[in-house]
Amino acid sequence: xxxxxxxxxxxxxxxxxxxxxxxxxxxxxxxxxxxxxxxxxxxxxxxxxxxxxxxxxxxxxxxxxxxxxxxxxxxxxxxxxxxxxxxxxxxxxxxxxxxxxxxxxxxxxxxxxxxxxxxxxxxxxxxxxxxxxxxxxxxxxxxxxxxxxxxxxxxxxxxxxxxxxxxxxxxxxxxxxxxxxxxxxxxxxxxxxxxxxxxxxxxxxxxxxxxxxxxxxxxxxxxxxxxxxxxxxxxxxxxxxxxxxxxxxxxxxxxxxxxxxxxxxxxxxxxxxxxxxxxxxxxxxxxxxxxx
Amino acid sequence: xxxxxxxxxxxxxxxxxxxxxxxxxxxxxxxxxxxxxxxxxxxxxxxxxxxxxxxxxxxxxxxxxxxxxxxxxxxxxxxxxxxxxxxxxxxxxxxxxxxxxxxxxxxxxxxxxxxxxxxxxxxxxxxxxxxxxxxxxxxxxxxxxxxxxxxxxxxxxxxxxxxxxxxxxxxxxxxxxxxxxxxxxxxxxxxxxxxxxxxxxxxxxxxxxxxxxxxxxxxxxxxx
Numbered sequence: 001x002x003x004x005x006x007x008x009x010x011x012x013x014x015x016x017x018x019x020x021x022x023x024x025x026x027x028x029x030x031x032x033x034x035x036x037x038x039x040x041x042x043x044x045x046x047x048x049x050x051x052x053x054x055x056x057x058x059x060x061x062x063x064x065x066x067x068x069x070x071x072x073x074x075x076x077x078x079x080x081x082x083x084x085x086x087x088x089x090x091x092x093x094x095x096x097x098x099x100x101x102x103x104x105x106x107x108x109x110x111x112x113x114x115x116x117x118x119x120x121x122x123x124x125x126x127x128x129x130x131x132x133x134x135x136x137x138x139x140x141x142x143x144x145x146x147x148x149x150x151x152x153x154x155x156x157x158x159x160x161x162x163x164x165x166x167x168x169x170x171x172x173x174x175x176x177x178x179x180x181x182x183x184x185x186x187x188x189x190x191x192x193x194x195x196x197x198x199x200x201x202x203x204x205x206x207x208x209x210x211x212x213x214x215x216x217x218x219x220x221x222x223x224x225x226x227x228x229x230x231x232x233x234x235x236x237x238x239x240x241x242x243x244x245x246x247x248x249x250x251x252x253x254x255x256x257x258x259x260x261x262x263x264x265x266x267x268x269x270x271x272x273x274x275x276x277x278x279x280x281x282x283x284x285x286x287x288x289x290x291x292x
Numbered sequence: 293x294x295x296x297x298x299x300x301x302x303x304x305x306x307x308x309x310x311x312x313x314x315x316x317x318x319x320x321x322x323x324x325x326x327x328x329x330x331x332x333x334x335x336x337x338x339x340x341x342x343x344x345x346x347x348x349x350x351x352x353x354x355x356x357x358x359x360x361x362x363x364x365x366x367x368x369x370x371x372x373x374x375x376x377x378x379x380x381x382x383x384x385x386x387x388x389x390x391x392x393x394x395x396x397x398x399x400x401x402x403x404x405x406x407x408x409x410x411x412x413x414x415x416x417x418x419x420x421x422x423x424x425x426x427x428x429x430x431x432x433x434x435x436x437x438x439x440x441x442x443x444x445x446x447x448x449x450x451x452x453x454x455x456x457x458x459x460x461x462x463x464x465x466x467x468x469x470x471x472x473x474x475x476x477x478x479x480x481x482x483x484x485x486x487x488x489x490x491x492x493x494x495x496x497x498x499x500x501x502x503x504x505x506x507x508x509x510x511x512x513x514x515x516x
Contacts, residue, residue, distance in 0.1 A: 051412050077415040084416040090409030094431040103427065104417045150418060 001026055002154055002186055006047050007056040010210065012038045019043055019210035022057075025186050025203070030177075032189045032197040034222070035207035041190040042087075044207075045156045048188070049084050050077035061153055083147030083155045087162065089139045091131035097142045098127040104149035113149055120182070121145040121175075137168040141175070148183065155180070155187040161196065166254040173199055194222055194277045195234035223277070237274045240267060251278060294487055297464055298472035305380070305468065306448040309387040310441050313395040316388070317440070321399035322425070326411075343393045351457025354386050358458065376458075383459045383466055390454045394443040402436025403429065435507045442503040446496055 005022035019040040025031055033041045046052035048059060050066065053074065059066040066075045091100055101114045118127055121141050131139055140160055147155065157176070161169045173196055180187050180200075191197055197204055197218055204221040206214040214221045235253040247267045249260045260278055262270070270276070320339070324332060342350060356362075358377035360369040368374045376382035406429060414424040430437065452470045459466030461475060469492055476485035 049412075049416055051415065077412070078418045078420065082416055084413065086409040086413060088407060088409055090407060090413035092410060092413075092428050092432070094428070103414075103419075106418060146413075146417070 002048075002059070002061045004048060004059040005057045006044065006054045006059070008040075008043060008047065008052070008054045010040055010043055012040070012210075014038060014209075017210040021205065021207065021210075021212055023203075023205060023215075025188070027186055028184050029202045030180055030187045030189070030200055031203045031205065032191055032201040032218070033205050033207055034191060034194075034197055035213075036192070039207045040210045041207055042158055045084070045158050045188065045190060048080075048154065049082050049156055050075060050080050081150065081153040083150065083152035085140075085143050085147050085155075085157045085160045087158045087160070089131070089143040091139060091143055091146070093131055096128050096130055097123055097134070100131070100142060100146050101149055104146045106150050109150075117145045117149055120179075136164050137172060140164065140172060144176070144179070148179065151183070153186065155185045157187065157189040157191075159190050159192070161191075161193070169193070169196070176200065193234055194275060197222065198277060198279075233278050235276060235278060237270055237272055237276060240270060240272065251276060253278070294484060295472070298467050298469040298488070299491065301380070301464075301467065302449055302469040305383055305387055306445045308384050309391055309448045310395075310444045312384070312388055313391060313444050314437075314441060317392070317395040317399050318425075321396055321403055324396070324400050325403040339396045340393050342390050347390065347451070347453025348457060350390055351386065351454040354382070354389070354454070354458045358382055378458070378460045378462060378466060380459075380465055383455050383468075386454045386458050387448045387451060390451060391444045391447050394447050395440045398436050398440030398443060399433075402433035402440075405436070406432055438503060438506060442499055446499050449492065449496065 001024070003022075003024040006019065008019045010017050010019055017038075017040060021040075021044055023031065033044060035041055043052060047054045047067075054067065054069065056069045058068040058070075061080070064075070065071070065073050066080050067073060091097075092103065095103060098114065098118065101117060102111065105111070105113065118124055121144065123142060123145060126134060126138055126142070131142065134142065144160070160176075161172055164172065176187075176189075177200055179185070189197075189200060201218050204215065204218045205212055206221050233253055235251040235258070237249055238252050238257060239250040241248050241250075245263075247262050247264065249262055249267075249270070251258050251260055258278070320335075324336060324339070355377060357364045358375070359365040360375050360377070365376065368376065374381065376385060410428055410432065411424055414428045415421075419427070450470065451468075452474070455466065455468060456471060456474070459468075459471075461467050461471050467475070469488055473485050473488045473492070476482070476488065
């Protein structure tokens with residue numbers, strides 16, 4: 001269990017903002033924090049990790065208090081059992097992948113943990129390489145592996161996939177979900193990719209300008225209704241045209257465009273440039289093997 | 293046969309100054325980059341001051357401070373029996389102050405060039421600030437460390453004004469290579485002056501060449 005209630009005055013790009021957020025997560029839950037850039041999402045993770053001091057509030061992880069402004073408790077970052085994956089991965093350039101992982105070992109923790117982790121994350125081929133020679137997806141996997149070595153109570157992911165292309169992103173989302181379940185982690189993800197949030201989260205907090213605008217399941221928070229579809233993919237509306245009784249929407253997904261049909265009542269809330277999620281309902285998608 | 297003593301003294305002074313300055317400037321630069329507080333800009337100015345002050349100004353104030361009949365000099369003399377004026381120890385102290393900006397600024401830019409995530413990632417893995425400094429931060433700013441050390445060393449070799457003011461020209465004690473050249477010229481002994489000068493010129497050139505070569509290699513390796 002992790003429960004926090006945080007208050008911090010921040011100097012953002014659009015002036016001063018007051019960040020106020022509270023939440024309670026049970027062990028094994030996956031929370032996503034969603035919102036525009038400059039909303040204070042990363043600051044929440046940094047405060048949880050002990051890298052940024054809140055003005056007021058408390059952080060409780062099971063029996064241990066990480067922070068409590070009223071009791072003047074402030075556990076340093078080193079003492080909080082967290083795994084933090086940074087947006088730029090922050091792998092140590094002077095160490096190979098394996099050395100990066102070994103650096104994360106805690107006192108009295110055997111080197112087998114590194115061996116196991118390299119196996120779980122399929123990093124065997126890369127273990128003697130320096131981070132500079134890895135691709136974005138490989139760095140991300142190495143950073144994730146390093147964060148998990150100390151067996152954290154809480155995994156913090158700061159837009160870990162934002163620099164990757166769609167195919168790699170999809171693959172790593174699966175990977176994150178698999179690890180989250182495998183290690184029984186409690187995870188907090190900061191993201192602005194709707195499909196990613198829908199696919200991964202149990203709970204979503206919508207943060208804007210430091211304030212919580214909504215919280216709950218992904219469907220309720222992001223679309224005002226629960227979403228039962230399969231294969232959610234996020235995209236952007238490029239065009240809306242009326243044809244007979246329906247509207248045809250042109251949606252850009254990655255570097256491709258797809259067409260979707262919507263009726264008048266749905267279209268009235270849509271605007272060009274809106275971020276949307278496309279999901280299939282009722283029908284199975286057609287799958288064909290790609291020719292090589 | 294030329295007298296090698298001045299070169300030996302110059303090298304000894306440069307090596308000692310570099311070693312002491314590295315130890316002093318490591319925490320200083322760390323604090324200047326990562327620390328907080330209104331003191332920082334004040335200290336930054338103090339650190340850079342020897343760059344703009346004429347060496348004679350520094351030498352003059354040091355000479356006053358070393359005076360064994362007043363203040364700091366008297367205190368040193370009384371409690372530790374140390375007299376810094378016209379001694380090698382005084383030269384070391386003077387060089388430390390004079391070369392401080394070279395070491396401090398190189399290390400400062402080294403710390404500042406590191407991605408802030410590196411330090412935080414190490415903390416989030418449970419590692420202490422000291423371990424982070426020696427295992428993560430310093431190994432990733434090797435070229436700044438090298439630049440700081442060589443510039444300090446070379447700058448101390450080339451010192452003249454400060455050491456002439458506080459050290460004088462005592463053979464075997466405070467007569468460094470740069471002073472020896474001045475002395476030979478004063479005595480119209482251009483032949484020996486030329487030999488001393490040429491040796492210093494070549495040594496300084498090779499030293500800097502080495503640094504640029506090594507840094508160039510670091511730079512090439514650092515690129516993805």
